[in-house]
Amino acid sequence: MGSLFRPKYKSADGTLKESAVIWLKYRDALGVLRRESSETEKEQEAKRLLKQREGAAVEGRVIVPRADRVTVAELLSELKQEYAANQRRSAERLAFSIQRLTPFFGHLRATHLTSADVTRYETQRQGEGVANATINRELAALKRALTLAHRAERSQRVPYIEMLAEDNVRKGFFEREQFEAVRGHLHEDLRPVVTFAYITGWRIPSEVLTLQWRQVDFQAGTVRLEPGETKNREGRTFAMTPELRACLEGQRAAAERLKRQGKLVPWVFHRNGRPISDFRGAWLKACESAGLPGRIRHDFRRTAVRNLERAGVSRSVAMKMTGHKTEAVYRRYAIVSEQDLHEAAQKLARIDLGKVLGKVAAVGE
Numbered sequence: 001m002g003s004l005f006r007p008k009y010k011s012a013d014g015t016l017k018e019s020a021v022i023w024l025k026y027r028d029a030l031g032v033l034r035r036e037s038s039e040t041e042k043e044q045e046a047k048r049l050l051k052q053r054e055g056a057a058v059e060g061r062v063i064v065p066r067a068d069r070v071t072v073a074e075l076l077s078e079l080k081q082e083y084a085a086n087q088r089r090s091a092e093r094l095a096f097s098i099q100r101l102t103p104f105f106g107h108l109r110a111t112h113l114t115s116a117d118v119t120r121y122e123t124q125r126q127g128e129g130v131a132n133a134t135i136n137r138e139l140a141a142l143k144r145a146l147t148l149a150h151r152a153e154r155s156q157r158v159p160y161i162e163m164l165a166e167d168n169v170r171k172g173f174f175e176r177e178q179f180e181a182v183r184g185h186l187h188e189d190l191r192p193v194v195t196f197a198y199i200t201g202w203r204i205p206s207e208v209l210t211l212q213w214r215q216v217d218f219q220a221g222t223v224r225l226e227p228g229e230t231k232n233r234e235g236r237t238f239a240m241t242p243e244l245r246a247c248l249e250g251q252r253a254a255a256e257r258l259k260r261q262g263k264l265v266p267w268v269f270h271r272n273g274r275p276i277s278d279f280r281g282a283w284l285k286a287c288e289s290a291g292l293p294g295r296i297r298h299d300f301r302r303t304a305v306r307n308l309e310r311a312g313v314s315r316s317v318a319m320k321m322t323g324h325k326t327e328a329v330y331r332r333y334a335i336v337s338e339q340d341l342h343e344a345a346q347k348l349a350r351i352d353l354g355k356v357l358g359k360v361a362a363v364g365e
Helices: 043-058 065-069 072-085 091-105 115-127 132-151 176-184 191-200 242-260 280-289 299-310 315-322 327-333 338-364
Strands: 003-005 008-010 016-018 023-027 033-037 222-225 236-239
Touching: 003 043, 023 043, 072 091, 072 132, 091 115, 091 132, 115 132, 176 191, 176 280, 191 242, 191 299, 236 315, 299 315
Parallel strands: none
Antiparallel strands: 003 023, 008 016, 023 033, 222 236
16 A cells, blocks of 8 residues: 655755655555655645556556656657657658647646647637648647557546548649649759659659659669658659650750769759759749749649549559559549540530430431
8 A cells, every 4th residue: 555745854944844745655566666746735636646556556557657747848759759760751740740839738747738728729720820731730740649658658648639620632733734834934953853743743852852863764664662762651663654754864864964074963853963952932933933823742743643544544553653552542632623524524415416316317217
């Protein structure tokens, strides 16, 4: 059985005094004698905490005393370390979420966090004009941090976190003439980049700008991403179309010219031999100049899916080429354009016209 006590300490004037805060003394599941502050002066609250510790010992659970005092900021920091250790590709997105979560939740102790706190956070972020989808990504990081802490017995509970409703239907895609217009306003070093993305639907910058020549096989006519180089950690191969081959051959010719000058270029896409880190600013300007403001590079991913659907490529093969792991995500990208609708109407009209002519012919007989 455990017990409560108030430790004594010597004050500044040398007299022996008793602490107002009540402490616990108990044996954990391993039989180790523990002394832990209840952090309260109220005996009923201290007794409640002692019963929790004794119950955990009976169940065989070892609770580190620090668990009741760990803050959300500490758990978010541990989550960041877990992402780094496992080399998760979404580490950059996680850092953004932690940057938003910490000022609001960081000072709270994990055991004190409630669903009401989460609701207040959602309301605040919505008031700042942030989209529900962005808020959900942030809350997913918070939930992950709490879940990992609970598994490691760093926290005793995980509050219910309800995600917000979001519109996850993907809407943007490029018709050929739109793509040509934007490409025409980009610097010549960037035009092959967007051509590759338009055809393959691979991600910019994580899959396209990091592509190296060792991943291109002209003889086999393929471009590949090795396992671990993609978002879902799975490998991927894309067979070259004539346009894709021409794009890559142009890049190879540029690399050969630099090689003759003494520069070895491992990257497929580069600026005079230097890797391209990103080109958000140039992209935004090109879209503005082309009369397509607000378009994003991820629209190429949606476009490639739609083009594969139009070409009649089987869904299983198309998913392998674009790197979609589940059909649920893939279906959100298979968007129908106005041109598709008009073509469908024309096909329907031809069927209706055929029926009419058939009836006329039958009457004539």
